[in-house]
Amino acid sequence: MAGDLLMRTLLSVVIVVYDMPRQALNTIRSFSAGYQRKVGTDDFEIIVVENESERLLGAHAAQAVADNVRYFLQPNVGHSPVPALQFGVEQSRGDSIGLVVDGARMVTPRVLSLALAAFRITPHAIVSVPGYHLGRTEQHRNPNHDERAEKALLEHIDWLTDGYRLFEASVFFRGRHQHGFLLPLMESNCVFFSREAYALIGGVDTRFDMPGGGMVNLDLYKRLVERPEAQLFVTPGEGTFHQFHGGVTTKVDDKREQMLADFRDQYLAIRGEPYTMPDTAPRLLGPVPGWALPMLEFSASCGVRALLPA
Amino acid sequence: MRLRFLRRPLLSVVVVVYDMPRQAMNTIETLSPGYQRDVTSEDYEVVVVENESTSLLDPVVVRQLGPNIRYLLRQEAGTSPAAAVNEGVRQSKGAWVAIVVDGARMMSPGIVANTLRAQSLGDSVVAVPGYHLGKKVHQEAVLDGYDADREQAALAALDWRTDGYRLFTMAVLSASCRDGFLKPLAESNCMAVPRTQFDSLGGFDEGFTTLGGGFVNLDFYRRAVDRSTLIVLPSEGCFHQFHGGATTGAPGVDRDRLLVDMHKEYLTLRSEPHAPPQRTPVLLGAINPHAVPFLQHSLSRWQETF
Numbered sequence: 001m002a003g004d005l006l007m008r009t010l011l012s013v014v015i016v017v018y019d020m021p022r023q024a025l026n027t028i029r030s031f032s033a034g035y036q037r038k039v040g041t042d043d044f045e046i047i048v049v050e051n052e053s054e055r056l057l058g059a060h061a062a063q064a065v066a067d068n069v070r071y072f073l074q075p076n077v078g079h080s081p082v083p084a085l086q087f088g089v090e091q092s093r094g095d096s097i098g099l100v101v102d103g104a105r106m107v108t109p110r111v112l113s114l115a116l117a118a119f120r121i122t123p124h125a126i127v128s129v130p131g132y133h134l135g136r137t138e139q140h141r142n143p144n145h146d147e148r149a150e151k152a153l154l155e156h157i158d159w160l161t162d163g164y165r166l167f168e169a170s171v172f173f174r175g176r177h178q179h180g181f182l183l184p185l186m187e188s189n190c191v192f193f194s195r196e197a198y199a200l201i202g203g204v205d206t207r208f209d210m211p212g213g214g215m216v217n218l219d220l221y222k223r224l225v226e227r228p229e230a231q232l233f234v235t236p237g238e239g240t241f242h243q244f245h246g247g248v249t250t251k252v253d254d255k256r257e258q259m260l261a262d263f264r265d266q267y268l269a270i271r272g273e274p275y276t277m278p279d280t281a282p283r284l285l286g287p288v289p290g291w292a293l294p295m296l297e298f299s300a301s302c303g304v305r306a307l308l309p310a
Numbered sequence: 311m312r313l314r315f316l317r318r319p320l321l322s323v324v325v326v327v328y329d330m331p332r333q334a335m336n337t338i339e340t341l342s343p344g345y346q347r348d349v350t351s352e353d354y355e356v357v358v359v360e361n362e363s364t365s366l367l368d369p370v371v372v373r374q375l376g377p378n379i380r381y382l383l384r385q386e387a388g389t390s391p392a393a394a395v396n397e398g399v400r401q402s403k404g405a406w407v408a409i410v411v412d413g414a415r416m417m418s419p420g421i422v423a424n425t426l427r428a429q430s431l432g433d434s435v436v437a438v439p440g441y442h443l444g445k446k447v448h449q450e451a452v453l454d455g456y457d458a459d460r461e462q463a464a465l466a467a468l469d470w471r472t473d474g475y476r477l478f479t480m481a482v483l484s485a486s487c488r489d490g491f492l493k494p495l496a497e498s499n500c501m502a503v504p505r506t507q508f509d510s511l512g513g514f515d516e517g518f519t520t521l522g523g524g525f526v527n528l529d530f531y532r533r534a535v536d537r538s539t540l541i542v543l544p545s546e547g548c549f550h551q552f553h554g555g556a557t558t559g560a561p562g563v564d565r566d567r568l569l570v571d572m573h574k575e576y577l578t579l580r581s582e583p584h585a586p587p588q589r590t591p592v593l594l595g596a597i598n599p600h601a602v603p604f605l606q607h608s609l610s611r612w613q614e615t616f
Contacts, residue, residue, distance in 0.1 A: 064503045120430040182597045236593065283596040284544065289490065293613050300597075 011044040011116060011192070012094030016081040017103035019053035022147070023243040025061060026154070030106040032066040035163060038113040041068040047086040072113075081209045086204050096121075098127075098192040101217050105131075105240040108165040114235050114286045115192040120286075124197065124229045128188035128282060130181045130223075130295065132170040132239045147231050150244045166241045167291030172298060180299025181234045184279050187221040190240040197224060207270050214263040215275060225280040234282035234307040236299070237292045315380035319378065319500065320426055321354040322404030326391040326592040329363035332462065333551040337410070340417040342375040342609055345474060348423040351378040355548045358413070360396040361386035383443075387472045388522035392514035399508055408436075408502035409514075411527045415440070415499050415548040419474040425502045428587070431592070433507060434539035435529070437498035439491040439604075440484035442550045443477070447485055449565055451552070461552045477549045478600040483607070484550060486528070490608025491542050491556070494586035497528040500548040507534060517579050521563070524572040535587035542591035544608070 011032050015026040028048060033041045046069045048062045059071040072091060077083050079103050089097060096119050111129055118125035134153060135145040157165040201223040210217035225232050266294075267275045288296055323341055338358060344353040355378045356598040360367055362385050381399060386394060391411050399407050406429055408421075417422040421438055428436045441459055442448050443569075468476050486496035511533050518526035576584045597605060 117431050121427045122430075278574070281596055284593045287590045287592050289590075290612075293609055297606070297609045297613070300602055300609060 004134050005201040010094040011098060011112065012047055012092030013044060014047045014049065014092055015100045015103045016049050016086035016088060017057055017085045018051040018052070018076065018081065019055050019105050020109045020245040021055050021057040021061070022049070023066070023104040023245050024050070026060055026106050026229055026243060026252070026271045027100065027103050028065045028069060029160065030163065031112065033068070034066065034116065035109055035160065036112045037109045039116065041066060041267060043116065044068065044112055045093065047088045047092050048072065049074055049084040051081070051084050056212060058113050070256055078209050080209050081202060082206050082208055082213045084215050086206060089198065089203065094195065096194045098190065100190050101213065102242070104191055104243040104245045106159070106166060106243060107190055107240050108166060108238045110286060111190065111235065111238045114238060118192070118233045118285055119194065122231050123194055123233050125192070125194070126197070126224050126230050126232045127192035128185055128232060128234045129190040129238050129240045130172070130234065131189050132167070133242045134166070134170045134244065136171065141232070145244055148246055158239065164289045164291050167239060170241050172295045180295070180302040181236060181282065182299045183302060184277055184281055185234070187218040189217070189242070191221060191224070193224050197227065197230070201227065205270065208266065210263060210266055215267045218275065219267065219271070222278045225278045230280065232280045232282040233284045233285040236284050236296050237286045237288035238246065239292065319353060319355045319404045320424065320429065321331045321406045322399070322402030323354060323408040323410060323422070324395060324398035325356060325358050325410040325413050326394040326398065326400060327358060327360040327367060327396055328362045328391065329365050330414050330553040331365050332458070333414040333553045334358070334367055336416050336465070336551060337413050338372055338375055338379065340474060341422070343378060344376065345419055345471065346422045349426065351376050353426060354378060354422050355380060355402065355404060357382065357398045357402045359384060361391070361393045361394050369425065387422060388519055389521050390516065390519055390526060392516045392518060392523050392526045396513040396516070399505070399513060401487070403607060404505065406502050406504050407508050409530070410500050410548070411523070412499055412550070414551045414553045416477060416551060417474070417500060417548055418477060418546045419544045420595060421500060421543065424546060428502070428541045428594055431539065431541065432509070433504055435531070435534045436502040436541045436543065437495060438500040438543050438546050439487045439495065439573060440497070440499045440550065441478070441481035441547045443483050443552070445482065447482060448550060448552050456552060458552045475598040475600045478547060478598070479606065481549050483559050483604065487552070489611040490604065491544055492590065492612040494585045494610045498530045498549070499527070503534050503538070507538065516580065517574060520566060520571050521573050525576045529576065529580070532584070533589050535589055540587070540589045540591045541594050542556045543595045544593050544605055545595045545597045547601070560609050565588050585595050
């Protein structure tokens, strides 16, 4: 793939980082050509946009990972990733864009080669990578999962040697994939789309200005996949893995439900209707390593219940 | 689908037929543009190659199924379909060729579109898992009195023309795919490769001369997969109709003995016993609800060995 000029499509991965230097470094490493399989540094670029905080990742650490990392430090406006996201897309040069709104999301080693493959199938591809949480249960339900436990877990699985062992140390993020990934999904925390599609939907909506961006990611995903020409692919053998960092909706917090209600209210105010899941069913794309089997099994069982005629 | 300005079809599907007009008509209809989804007749062609027998297709009726369907009648002295496959490929025009070595295999409606999608992924083998219509594989069902009349009646009641994915509801995985499609398949009865790859492999090996061509299809699949990416279409199927095939219920055939002879022939030609190619498949395609039970079966069989 690398060096094949006729087939080459430059891909930009935009990663938004805030107050999570350890996690962001892992995430950037997981997107690097040294870890990703069947891609070279000429095939893609990594745009890191860091919102200012007291715990900076910094340009030196980010750019030391790989030659194709570009780093930008931005003021933290309103505790929302949306301005940084918009800025990152503006800086990117790829024909297609991969968006990681939460820089704490590591990925498995074929995410980039499969995203590029999908764009070779159709320029209208939307590629969604299923989401997982590191730890024994989803992190917002798990008060015992903290940074120290997670660091030990990641060291134990030696993920840099075999990134698919991330599945071994994680659980499926059912909050966003209640019916598995054979049925329509609510969002993706690692989603790829063409620059043209992004422009046609008007890009990210900066009115989502609540902490963490509120429902900005769900809104963007919904508008992307509901375009009539969109062809949605999901990678059943790949994943995006949330590392613990005290994120807005991924920490244990007794105010979480009220906050989610506020997010829904803002969505209603902006879109004029309550949020509903898109009903675009995905196509599978990619191999399925053994570690990913349980999630595909869960998805298949949901598929039987939800789709077969009564 | 695209590139319609090019005269050359993107894919040629070569279907070999011998002494099975009723089943072959169903097969050809499932490959027609009226049945296949998300494609037009300009995207692909179907080349039907019939080896002469006393029960022939009607070429006029065959061609009426679509402007992209061609029919060739040829003499065949032996019992192998290999020469017919090679002749069909020579006569075809597509950049890729899909081989349906047994014309009794009906197709699900997304085979052509998904094979065209897979072409974008580079040199590869696109394999469609195999099924048998009915509740048992045909070599077993025949012992219970299962026959073509019973099967065709069941098909008529299924209304497969309206939704071809209903074929999954009256099928079982074939013996070569019995462990599902996540574990190595022994063969595919609808497999597509780039024409350049077909040629560089020397096509189907006409040295296989046992009844029905012996392991000629398994041999080509093995040789092709050994050098390529394997793409499996998990929600598509090719469905064997009962027709008294060499290893699928032919009267008067000692199947066990025939299989021994086939293994021996393979060993002689390849200097090693036959084994399925060991390659992790890339899955491609949306999962139709009717195919989900087979996905679950595939997952459970694979998990047992993981």
